[in-house]
Amino acid sequence: MAALQSVVVETTPFDDQKPGTSGLRKKVKVFMEKNYTENFIQCILDALGDKVKGATLVVGGDGRYFSKPAINTIIRIASANEVSKLIIGHLGIYSTPAVSAIIRQQKVLGGIVLTASHNPGGIRHDFGIKYNIENGGPAPDYITDRIYDLTRKIKQYKITPALETDRIIDVLGTSKFNVEGRDFTVEIIDSTKNYVNLMKEIFDFNKLRALIRGTESTPPFNILLDSMNGVTGVYVRAIFVDELGASPDNNVCRIVPLDNFGEIHPDPNLTYAKDLVDKLQADNNYDFGAAFDGDGDRNMILGKNAFFVTPSDSLAVLANNLECIPYFKKHGIHGFARSMPTAAAVDRVAAKLGKEIFEVPTGWKYFGNLMDAGRLSLCGEESFGTGSDHIREKDGIWAVLAWLSVIEHKRMSVEEILKEHWKIYGRNYFTRYDYEECETQPANEMMKQLEGLIASGTLVGKSYSAGNKTYKVEKADNFSYVDPIDNSVAKNQGIRILFEDGSRLIYRLSGTGSSGATVRVYIECYEKENVLSDAQVMLKPLVDIGLQISQLKKFTGREEPTVIT
């Protein structure tokens, strides 16, 4: 085999390659700019230092538009930077949770995940690149900060231009290359096998099959899973259809991954997954519905007639019932955690069960250390993320299997389970208002104004009234987090206005958008007895107060949110 030569290419920095809440996300056309993707990949590898030499990395993503050229670039740049092996999902496809699983199972240095998650895909929309470390989780801040520093200084990247990548990801198997006398291997592997095996170890597939197919004494539990044309399609087929006997015609939909997600917004919430909501409302033969996002880490759970389970409640219900899942019987249940804006329903379960509970900043990367330290078993975010320490990413398919396990165990409907839960614990009503793609400057000014209010100290002790409710501010701050394991500090993680009765208003700017600013307002109140009211009605007074304090309409010019979850 003749040795392939690597070359050094001169380049200049881009000033906008700062990774956000979950990697670098930009419009496809930005990643297409000359050297844009090359620079970022080189900086990821440089940030890893000497460890990269001789290392194995996993590569894969949600298959969105621009994945193939990005993978080809990664292959050529990795080979020139002395990486010894890349493990790549067949056709470039790998859900984010499955990447996390394979990094852990193969004990490799890390992985490069090509996804912009729930952001729309296709030539006019978004692409994304993120790095996951050897525990399988998103790179922590100190690594993403290092990557960002490097992107602002980069002068050259190394690449092997003659390495033939055309169609390499289309065929399963191993290709070996000689790059300047070194061996370089590319292995294309089945994207589902390892993940399916992991799920089989965690859950009781026999029980789940009996639930879905029905038995002589129980009718089939009729599910409808919507992959929203994202990457979970291949996992839904492998697990629910092939293993658990779900019907490919009636129990699943949109399970062929498309590189533009069929021009939809692949985000499982009541707005963007309305299709599924409509189907469940139209056909009351369905007992359960679930949708996933583009890269498979998010989930939305619905019961009969599209009874909606908030992600915060979903987390609390799972926390309360984990012992019916074999994995937790074996490994035990350590602590629970939620991101700061997530409603505190799980805190009540933790208190009752005597478990530790952690409140971390927004973003899955903040859960990793706690899991590695054996202090966290189950966690979630209000943004439709739920997961456990089986991997270091949130996991949509896992969440659905967990819910079905609880249903199988309790023999109750989704709605009955929630009502029982609220009866025991009371209910944390929660809603989130998103104002997407606002102008950046006024959105920043709104946040500054809120900062100012907090600094002035005038909020605390003040009462606000709207509708028939009055709320008195007990505390107001900008959330800071000290990681209990490595003592790293994350500051400015969201404005919090905490009221005396436990109600909360939280304001953040999104860190995952690719253009403009998205303002998120999180609204929560707790009711011990009054647990069966409509959430939007219950929260309306607090919403009004939230809009008043922030002067959101004045700053953003928006009368209504673009999305309410």
Ligand code: G1P
């Ligand atoms: C959003 C969610 C956050 C989640 C992230 C990645 O980030 O709010 O909980 O971890 O997507 O899925 P944001 O856009 O708010 O920064």
Ligand code: ZN
């Ligand atoms: Zn995602």
